[in-house]
Amino acid sequence: MVNISYFYDAKVTEAIIYEMCEEIVQYESDEFTHNEDNNNMQKMSCPYEYLTDHRIEELLTWEKAYEAAERALERFATGEAHQSERLKVPVGPNFLFTMCGYLKDEEYGGLVSLLFTQFISNKKLEPPLPVVHSDITLMDEKTGVTKVIVPGRELVNWVLPSVSVMATRHLHGKTGEVLAIIGAGNQGRLHAIALHKFFNFSEVRVWNRTASKAEDLVKQLNKAMTSSVFVTANFVEECVNNADVIVTATKASQTLVKYSWIKKGAHINAIGVSVVTTELDDETYRSSTTYTDNKEAAEIELKPIVKLGVKFKEVGDVIVGKIQAPKKSDTTIFQSSGTAIQYCAFARLISDLHKGKQ
Numbered sequence: 001m002v003n004i005s006y007f008y009d010a011k012v013t014e015a016i017i018y019e020m021c022e023e024i025v026q027y028e029s030d031e032f033t034h035n036e037d038n039n040n041m042q043k044m045s046c047p048y049e050y051l052t053d054h055r056i057e058e059l060l061t062w063e064k065a066y067e068a069a070e071r072a073l074e075r076f077a078t079g080e081a082h083q084s085e086r087l088k089v090p091v092g093p094n095f096l097f098t099m100c101g102y103l104k105d106e107e108y109g110g111l112v113s114l115l116f117t118q119f120i121s122n123k124k125l126e127p128p129l130p131v132v133h134s135d136i137t138l139m140d141e142k143t144g145v146t147k148v149i150v151p152g153r154e155l156v157n158w159v160l161p162s163v164s165v166m167a168t169r170h171l172h173g174k175t176g177e178v179l180a181i182i183g184a185g186n187q188g189r190l191h192a193i194a195l196h197k198f199f200n201f202s203e204v205r206v207w208n209r210t211a212s213k214a215e216d217l218v219k220q221l222n223k224a225m226t227s228s229v230f231v232t233a234n235f236v237e238e239c240v241n242n243a244d245v246i247v248t249a250t251k252a253s254q255t256l257v258k259y260s261w262i263k264k265g266a267h268i269n270a271i272g273v274s275v276v277t278t279e280l281d282d283e284t285y286r287s288s289t290t291y292t293d294n295k296e297a298a299e300i301e302l303k304p305i306v307k308l309g310v311k312f313k314e315v316g317d318v319i320v321g322k323i324q325a326p327k328k329s330d331t332t333i334f335q336s337s338g339t340a341i342q343y344c345a346f347a348r349l350i351s352d353l354h355k356g357k358q
């Protein structure tokens with residue numbers, strides 16, 4: 001019997017389940033033992049490579065990353081991608097998190113498993129270790145054989161900003177002049193770079209809790225891009241005032257942005273994750289339309305937002321025209337969850353680029 005309970009994705013059609021059952025029955029009745037299978041496996045040389053952070057940086061560009069991000073969500077919206085339930089295994093105050101997926105696509109398809117650990121206790125080690133570790137395994141969709149393993153910490157640097165660019169493009173469209181970045185950490189910096197590359201803002205304001213960090217980032221970005229568009233803001237209110245696009249990317253466990261400060265019709269990419277609160281105040285959620293890349297995951301994981309009665313919409317549904325794009329006057333929020341199939345599309349892209357196929 002096929003246990004399909006692990007598919008929580010309602011988009012799995014009966015036809016696919018039927019096809020799977022047929023194939024499994026066929027496999028079970030084949031004159032083929034698991035011992036033979038194991039013997040054959042032992043003869044296989046290691047089929048995969050581990051690609052380093054450095055190799056990924058050499059291969060990827062924001063344009064290529066954008067295409068992968070968009071294709072993954074298009075396929076998800078048309079039912080050609082499936083994802084398992086996301087599982088969090090507690091290890092004392094730490095955890096192991098897993099998600100798996102299947103993306104059906106000639107260019108970006110594959111099977112993926114993402115393992116991600118967060119060990120807060122690593123901070124206290126002598127010497128300390130990074131808190132987050134993750135590896136992403138890409139398997140061939142025709143054979144199930146592992147093709148490549150890539151480090152999650154590097155991939156997330158491309159996936160998250162690309163998905164935000166995509167959400168900004170589809171939910172907000174050609175944008176006005178001002179981008180506001182709240183939080184000058186890793187994701188704040190990458191969002192500033194990627195969004196400015198695609199939308200060419202005339203001003204990019206950066207606010208950070210420790211002002212010197214925002215100042216350093218602004219100097220660094222102006223220098224790297226030989227520009228003067230990057231500027232610091234002293235207060236969150238000043239940063240978001242009249243901004244067309246806003247990014248919140250902090251580790252704050254208190255609200256930072258108030259609805260009364262935001263321009264009507266602005267688009268917000270909300271990146272920071274906290275189990276207790278949100279970076280945007282309740283009124284912002286109540287008065288805006290909130291989109292995500294994965295509704296089911298958002299409904300389970302984003303409890304503080306669900307409690308407000310927010311009904312999530314999927315950005316993929318806008319891309320494929322299943323639902324209408326928001327009006328120019330609508331204030332929109334993109335609440336990024338990060339999905340297995342996005343990581344699949346990126347891992348496949350990197351694997352093909354590495355082998356000189358793209």
Ligand SMILES: NC(=O)C1=CN([C@@H]2O[C@H](COP(=O)(O)OP(=O)(O)OC[C@H]3O[C@@H](n4cnc5c(N)ncnc54)[C@H](O)[C@@H]3O)[C@@H](O)[C@H]2O)C=CC1
Pocket residue numbers: 156160183184185186187188208209210213249250251252253254271272273274336337338
């Ligand atoms: N959805 C996803 O897949 C991912 C989400 N994230 C989330 O994005 C956020 C930013 O992550 P990174 O840029 O990697 O972290 P980071 O450590 O590089 O930067 C965090 C920033 O938050 C600021 N911050 C910390 N506490 C604050 C407070 N109480 N008030 C105001 N600012 C505060 C710090 O000054 C720092 O600039 C985090 O919440 C993280 O959990 C990060 C990676 C993946």
Ligand SMILES: O=C(O)C1=NCCCC1
Pocket residue numbers: 114116132134152153156338
């Ligand atoms: O490094 C992180 O943070 C990651 N978050 C989500 C999955 C991959 C890595």
